[in-house]
Amino acid sequence: MPLSISTLRAGDQFEKVVVENLSRSQIVMYAGASGDFHPVHSDETYAKAIGLPGVFAHGMLTMGMTGTALTDFVGDNRLKKYSARFKGQVWPGDTLTAKIIVESIDTENLCAQLKISTYNQDGKEVLSGSAQALLYL
Protein backbone atom coordinates (compact mmCIF):
# COMPACT_ATOMS: atom_id res chain seq x y z
CA MET A 1 0.00 0.00 0.00
CA PRO A 2 1.37 3.43 -0.89
CA LEU A 3 2.04 5.77 1.99
CA SER A 4 -0.65 8.17 3.09
CA ILE A 5 0.06 11.48 4.76
CA SER A 6 -2.88 10.89 7.10
CA THR A 7 -1.32 7.81 8.72
CA LEU A 8 2.45 8.28 8.35
CA ARG A 9 4.39 9.77 11.27
CA ALA A 10 7.99 10.91 11.72
CA GLY A 11 9.81 8.06 13.46
CA ASP A 12 7.84 5.30 11.69
CA GLN A 13 10.08 2.43 10.63
CA PHE A 14 10.07 -0.34 8.04
CA GLU A 15 12.47 -3.27 7.85
CA LYS A 16 13.01 -5.91 5.17
CA VAL A 17 15.50 -8.73 4.72
CA VAL A 18 16.54 -7.89 1.15
CA VAL A 19 18.72 -10.95 0.64
CA GLU A 20 19.35 -14.10 2.63
CA ASN A 21 22.58 -16.03 2.11
CA LEU A 22 23.59 -14.06 -1.02
CA SER A 23 24.63 -16.46 -3.78
CA ARG A 24 27.39 -16.04 -6.34
CA SER A 25 24.70 -16.79 -8.95
CA GLN A 26 22.76 -13.68 -7.92
CA ILE A 27 25.92 -11.58 -8.25
CA VAL A 28 26.39 -13.06 -11.75
CA MET A 29 22.74 -12.27 -12.57
CA TYR A 30 23.39 -8.68 -11.56
CA ALA A 31 26.57 -8.53 -13.67
CA GLY A 32 24.57 -9.71 -16.68
CA ALA A 33 21.63 -7.38 -16.11
CA SER A 34 23.67 -4.27 -15.28
CA GLY A 35 26.50 -4.81 -17.75
CA ASP A 36 29.28 -4.50 -15.13
CA PHE A 37 31.46 -7.58 -15.73
CA HIS A 38 34.40 -6.58 -13.53
CA PRO A 39 35.99 -9.94 -12.60
CA VAL A 40 36.18 -9.00 -8.88
CA HIS A 41 32.43 -9.62 -8.87
CA SER A 42 32.13 -12.73 -11.01
CA ASP A 43 35.48 -14.48 -11.35
CA GLU A 44 36.53 -16.24 -8.12
CA THR A 45 39.88 -17.34 -9.62
CA TYR A 46 40.76 -13.77 -10.56
CA ALA A 47 39.58 -12.34 -7.23
CA LYS A 48 41.78 -14.78 -5.26
CA ALA A 49 44.75 -14.18 -7.58
CA ILE A 50 44.70 -10.46 -6.74
CA GLY A 51 44.56 -11.15 -2.99
CA LEU A 52 40.87 -10.95 -2.23
CA PRO A 53 39.13 -13.71 -0.22
CA GLY A 54 36.86 -14.21 -3.24
CA VAL A 55 34.30 -12.33 -5.30
CA PHE A 56 32.14 -9.63 -3.70
CA ALA A 57 28.86 -7.99 -4.74
CA HIS A 58 28.62 -4.83 -6.84
CA GLY A 59 27.82 -1.83 -4.61
CA MET A 60 24.98 -1.13 -7.02
CA LEU A 61 23.52 -4.59 -6.33
CA THR A 62 23.30 -3.62 -2.66
CA MET A 63 21.71 -0.30 -3.68
CA GLY A 64 19.30 -2.20 -5.96
CA MET A 65 18.33 -4.72 -3.28
CA THR A 66 17.90 -1.92 -0.73
CA GLY A 67 15.68 -0.21 -3.30
CA THR A 68 13.27 -3.16 -3.11
CA ALA A 69 12.65 -2.34 0.56
CA LEU A 70 12.11 1.31 -0.35
CA THR A 71 9.56 0.62 -3.09
CA ASP A 72 7.80 -1.97 -0.89
CA PHE A 73 7.44 0.80 1.70
CA VAL A 74 6.55 3.82 -0.43
CA GLY A 75 4.80 2.15 -3.41
CA ASP A 76 5.50 2.17 -7.15
CA ASN A 77 6.62 5.38 -8.82
CA ARG A 78 6.61 7.40 -5.57
CA LEU A 79 10.34 8.07 -5.23
CA LYS A 80 11.62 11.57 -5.99
CA LYS A 81 15.17 10.92 -4.80
CA TYR A 82 17.25 7.94 -3.70
CA SER A 83 20.87 8.21 -2.51
CA ALA A 84 23.33 5.65 -1.19
CA ARG A 85 26.79 5.73 0.32
CA PHE A 86 28.72 2.46 0.11
CA LYS A 87 30.15 1.65 3.55
CA GLY A 88 31.41 -1.91 3.30
CA GLN A 89 31.79 -4.85 0.99
CA VAL A 90 29.07 -7.47 0.64
CA TRP A 91 30.16 -11.09 0.26
CA PRO A 92 28.51 -14.34 -0.86
CA GLY A 93 26.67 -15.84 2.11
CA ASP A 94 25.72 -12.43 3.55
CA THR A 95 22.20 -11.73 4.74
CA LEU A 96 21.24 -8.07 4.40
CA THR A 97 18.47 -6.16 6.14
CA ALA A 98 17.38 -2.71 5.01
CA LYS A 99 15.93 -0.41 7.65
CA ILE A 100 13.99 2.69 6.67
CA ILE A 101 13.09 5.45 9.13
CA VAL A 102 10.75 8.36 8.40
CA GLU A 103 12.81 11.42 9.35
CA SER A 104 10.32 14.14 8.57
CA ILE A 105 7.13 14.87 6.65
CA ASP A 106 6.58 17.90 4.47
CA THR A 107 2.81 18.36 4.60
CA GLU A 108 2.84 21.24 2.11
CA ASN A 109 4.57 19.26 -0.65
CA LEU A 110 3.14 15.85 0.39
CA CYS A 111 6.61 14.45 0.75
CA ALA A 112 8.43 12.21 3.25
CA GLN A 113 12.16 12.35 3.97
CA LEU A 114 13.51 8.87 4.69
CA LYS A 115 16.76 7.62 6.20
CA ILE A 116 18.08 4.23 5.08
CA SER A 117 20.56 1.82 6.60
CA THR A 118 21.39 -1.62 5.27
CA TYR A 119 23.38 -3.94 7.50
CA ASN A 120 24.67 -7.50 7.35
CA GLN A 121 24.21 -10.52 9.64
CA ASP A 122 26.95 -9.19 11.98
CA GLY A 123 25.19 -5.82 12.35
CA LYS A 124 27.80 -4.04 10.22
CA GLU A 125 26.35 -1.26 8.08
CA VAL A 126 27.15 -1.80 4.38
CA LEU A 127 25.06 1.06 2.94
CA SER A 128 23.67 4.27 4.36
CA GLY A 129 21.36 6.48 2.43
CA SER A 130 18.35 8.69 2.13
CA ALA A 131 15.26 9.04 -0.03
CA GLN A 132 12.39 11.36 -0.68
CA ALA A 133 8.95 9.95 -1.53
CA LEU A 134 5.65 11.46 -2.55
CA LEU A 135 2.69 10.71 -0.28
CA TYR A 136 -1.01 10.34 -0.90
CA LEU A 137 -3.53 12.61 0.76
Added chain:
Amino acid sequence: MSIKKFPIEAGHIMQFARAIGDSNPIYSDSEYAEHTEVGSVIAPPTFLQACQHYEENFPLRPQADKPWFGSAKQAIGEGQAPGSEGGGIGLYAEHHYEYHQPVRPGDVLHSKQREGKCWQKQGKRGGQLTFQEYITEFYNQHDERVVTSTIIGVQTEHVVS
Protein backbone atom coordinates in the same frame (compact mmCIF):
# COMPACT_ATOMS: atom_id res chain seq x y z
CA MET B 1 30.49 8.96 -20.78
CA SER B 2 27.42 10.13 -22.67
CA ILE B 3 25.17 7.53 -24.30
CA LYS B 4 23.62 8.07 -27.71
CA LYS B 5 20.91 5.43 -27.52
CA PHE B 6 19.64 3.31 -24.63
CA PRO B 7 16.48 1.45 -25.71
CA ILE B 8 14.37 0.41 -22.72
CA GLU B 9 13.18 -3.16 -23.18
CA ALA B 10 10.63 -5.12 -21.13
CA GLY B 11 12.80 -8.26 -20.98
CA HIS B 12 15.81 -6.27 -19.76
CA ILE B 13 13.71 -4.69 -16.97
CA MET B 14 12.45 -8.15 -15.94
CA GLN B 15 15.98 -9.54 -15.80
CA PHE B 16 17.22 -6.55 -13.80
CA ALA B 17 14.32 -6.92 -11.31
CA ARG B 18 15.14 -10.63 -10.92
CA ALA B 19 18.82 -9.81 -10.29
CA ILE B 20 17.96 -7.45 -7.40
CA GLY B 21 15.47 -10.01 -6.03
CA ASP B 22 12.32 -7.98 -6.69
CA SER B 23 9.21 -10.00 -7.65
CA ASN B 24 6.93 -6.93 -7.85
CA PRO B 25 4.77 -7.54 -10.99
CA ILE B 26 5.05 -3.84 -11.93
CA TYR B 27 8.46 -4.78 -13.41
CA SER B 28 7.30 -7.75 -15.50
CA ASP B 29 3.53 -8.12 -15.95
CA SER B 30 2.07 -5.65 -18.44
CA GLU B 31 -1.54 -6.77 -17.85
CA TYR B 32 -1.18 -6.21 -14.11
CA ALA B 33 0.62 -2.91 -14.65
CA GLU B 34 -2.12 -1.57 -16.95
CA HIS B 35 -4.49 -1.45 -13.99
CA THR B 36 -2.12 0.40 -11.65
CA GLU B 37 -1.81 4.15 -11.15
CA VAL B 38 1.32 4.38 -13.29
CA GLY B 39 -0.42 2.41 -16.07
CA SER B 40 2.43 0.34 -17.49
CA VAL B 41 5.50 -1.66 -16.61
CA ILE B 42 8.17 0.69 -15.24
CA ALA B 43 11.87 0.33 -14.48
CA PRO B 44 13.10 -0.20 -10.87
CA PRO B 45 14.76 2.83 -9.23
CA THR B 46 18.36 1.79 -10.01
CA PHE B 47 17.72 0.31 -13.48
CA LEU B 48 19.52 3.05 -15.39
CA GLN B 49 22.79 1.57 -14.14
CA ALA B 50 22.20 -0.93 -16.96
CA CYS B 51 23.05 1.86 -19.42
CA GLN B 52 26.56 0.39 -19.19
CA HIS B 53 25.46 -2.10 -21.88
CA TYR B 54 25.09 0.83 -24.27
CA GLU B 55 28.32 2.67 -23.38
CA GLU B 56 30.66 2.44 -26.33
CA ASN B 57 33.96 0.80 -25.32
CA PHE B 58 32.81 0.33 -21.71
CA PRO B 59 35.99 -1.02 -20.04
CA LEU B 60 34.20 -3.46 -17.74
CA ARG B 61 32.62 -5.47 -20.56
CA PRO B 62 34.58 -8.14 -22.45
CA GLN B 63 34.87 -7.26 -26.13
CA ALA B 64 35.42 -9.74 -28.91
CA ASP B 65 38.52 -8.10 -30.36
CA LYS B 66 40.28 -7.05 -27.15
CA PRO B 67 42.13 -8.91 -24.38
CA TRP B 68 40.18 -9.29 -21.14
CA PHE B 69 41.69 -9.16 -17.66
CA GLY B 70 39.71 -11.96 -15.96
CA SER B 71 40.90 -15.55 -15.56
CA ALA B 72 40.96 -17.98 -18.45
CA LYS B 73 43.70 -20.59 -18.90
CA GLN B 74 45.90 -18.61 -16.54
CA ALA B 75 44.66 -17.23 -13.25
CA ILE B 76 44.77 -13.65 -14.58
CA GLY B 77 44.24 -12.66 -18.18
CA GLU B 78 46.11 -10.09 -20.19
CA GLY B 79 46.42 -6.56 -18.86
CA GLN B 80 45.45 -4.90 -15.62
CA ALA B 81 42.10 -3.94 -14.21
CA PRO B 82 40.96 -0.52 -15.47
CA GLY B 83 41.03 2.11 -12.75
CA SER B 84 44.16 0.76 -11.08
CA GLU B 85 46.62 3.01 -12.89
CA GLY B 86 48.83 5.64 -11.25
CA GLY B 87 49.58 3.88 -7.95
CA GLY B 88 46.21 4.59 -6.31
CA ILE B 89 42.86 2.99 -6.87
CA GLY B 90 39.48 4.32 -7.94
CA LEU B 91 36.56 3.56 -5.64
CA TYR B 92 32.85 4.05 -5.97
CA ALA B 93 31.73 6.06 -2.93
CA GLU B 94 28.15 7.24 -3.50
CA HIS B 95 25.29 7.18 -5.98
CA HIS B 96 22.41 9.69 -6.04
CA TYR B 97 19.29 9.46 -8.19
CA GLU B 98 16.69 12.12 -8.82
CA TYR B 99 13.54 10.95 -10.62
CA HIS B 100 11.65 13.27 -12.95
CA GLN B 101 9.49 10.77 -14.86
CA PRO B 102 9.01 6.99 -14.87
CA VAL B 103 11.08 4.99 -17.37
CA ARG B 104 8.95 2.56 -19.41
CA PRO B 105 9.55 -0.19 -21.99
CA GLY B 106 9.57 1.41 -25.44
CA ASP B 107 11.36 4.55 -24.27
CA VAL B 108 14.64 5.30 -26.02
CA LEU B 109 16.94 7.26 -23.73
CA HIS B 110 20.07 9.23 -24.35
CA SER B 111 22.32 10.81 -21.76
CA LYS B 112 24.70 13.68 -21.25
CA GLN B 113 27.44 13.48 -18.64
CA ARG B 114 29.38 16.32 -17.04
CA GLU B 115 31.83 16.59 -14.18
CA GLY B 116 30.48 18.21 -11.02
CA LYS B 117 32.31 19.22 -7.86
CA CYS B 118 35.80 17.98 -7.05
CA TRP B 119 37.35 18.06 -3.57
CA GLN B 120 40.16 16.52 -1.56
CA LYS B 121 40.46 15.04 1.88
CA GLN B 122 43.29 13.43 3.84
CA GLY B 123 42.59 9.71 4.24
CA LYS B 124 43.88 7.48 7.04
CA ARG B 125 45.41 4.73 4.88
CA GLY B 126 45.25 5.69 1.20
CA GLY B 127 46.97 9.11 1.51
CA GLN B 128 45.19 12.05 -0.10
CA LEU B 129 41.72 11.20 -1.37
CA THR B 130 40.29 13.00 -4.39
CA PHE B 131 36.51 13.00 -4.74
CA GLN B 132 34.87 13.72 -8.08
CA GLU B 133 31.20 14.05 -8.97
CA TYR B 134 29.96 12.77 -12.35
CA ILE B 135 26.47 13.97 -13.21
CA THR B 136 24.49 12.18 -15.92
CA GLU B 137 21.16 13.49 -17.19
CA PHE B 138 18.98 10.93 -18.97
CA TYR B 139 16.44 12.13 -21.55
CA ASN B 140 13.72 10.20 -23.37
CA GLN B 141 12.82 10.20 -27.08
CA HIS B 142 10.82 13.43 -26.56
CA ASP B 143 13.92 15.11 -25.07
CA GLU B 144 12.23 15.20 -21.67
CA ARG B 145 14.54 14.69 -18.70
CA VAL B 146 13.65 11.42 -16.93
CA VAL B 147 16.41 10.78 -14.38
CA THR B 148 19.46 12.60 -13.01
CA SER B 149 22.15 10.21 -11.82
CA THR B 150 25.15 11.46 -9.82
CA ILE B 151 28.10 9.25 -8.97
CA ILE B 152 30.80 10.25 -6.50
CA GLY B 153 34.07 8.49 -7.20
CA VAL B 154 37.14 8.64 -4.98
CA GLN B 155 40.73 8.18 -6.10
CA THR B 156 43.30 7.18 -3.48
CA GLU B 157 46.89 8.44 -3.65
CA HIS B 158 48.35 4.96 -3.15
CA VAL B 159 47.02 1.44 -2.91
CA VAL B 160 45.16 0.79 0.33
CA SER B 161 46.55 -2.35 1.93
